Amino acid sequence: MMFLANVLNDPICQPIKELYERWYAFMEQNVEFWLPESEWHTKSHCARVLLLALLIAHRKNLSEEEKDALAMAAVFHDSRRLDDGIDRGHGSRAAEYYKDYCRNHDLSYDEQTYYITYYHDQDDSLGLSEIKKSSSLDERAVLLYQIFKDADALDRFRLGPDALDVQFLRTEEAQQLVDFAKDLLCRSNETNS
Numbered sequence: 001m002m003f004l005a006n007v008l009n010d011p012i013c014q015p016i017k018e019l020y021e022r023w024y025a026f027m028e029q030n031v032e033f034w035l036p037e038s039e040w041h042t043k044s045h046c047a048r049v050l051l052l053a054l055l056i057a058h059r060k061n062l063s064e065e066e067k068d069a070l071a072m073a074a075v076f077h078d079s080r081r082l083d084d085g086i087d088r089g090h091g092s093r094a095a096e097y098y099k100d101y102c103r104n105h106d107l108s109y110d111e112q113t114y115y116i117t118y119y120h121d122q123d124d125s126l127g128l129s130e131i132k133k134s135s136s137l138d139e140r141a142v143l144l145y146q147i148f149k150d151a152d153a154l155d156r157f158r159l160g161p162d163a164l165d166v167q168f169l170r171t172e173e174a175q176q177l178v179d180f181a182k183d184l185l186c187r188s189n190e191t192n193s
Helices: 011-030 043-059 064-074 090-104 111-121 124-133 139-160 170-174 176-193
Strands: none
Touching: 011 043, 011 064, 011 170, 011 176, 043 064, 043 170, 043 176, 064 090, 064 139, 090 111, 111 124, 111 139, 124 139, 124 176, 139 170, 139 176
16 A cells, blocks of 8 residues: 555645655665664655655646656655664765665666755755755755755654744745644554554
């Protein structure tokens, strides 16, 4: 059964349902997680981040390529965690895993995805400055980074009811999805129990 199937039929999810299903299936079949028994950083978390990133991307009218870049970051971003703590560096390990995966499976590599994944566990000041330093990335990469960080942050409710400080969300679209994100967590827990 597709994870979040009970949510995907909601009208809000219809425009991205097919894309979500494709990327969720990709993650299930291809992405190996170092902490499969994690309490907080599971494939379920990545699935919710995937859904939230695609919803924000849709609301911002992003291209299919940009949605794919966000989706790839979502399915790989927590795959190389060593623990459930802060684990600074899990982003860089996941980015390298993504890059190696693309190379070894003849998959199209996207530098934006690499940077988003690499710096998602770092302070924005570092992530944004590194993206801006890259001659091959532009302002769209900054936007994708911000969308991804917001999607990841929106799933902080799994850590507790006060785990998300909404004033730190970077996009208006993410602000509009706060209640949906709370509901998404409840409904995904119903699916898993």
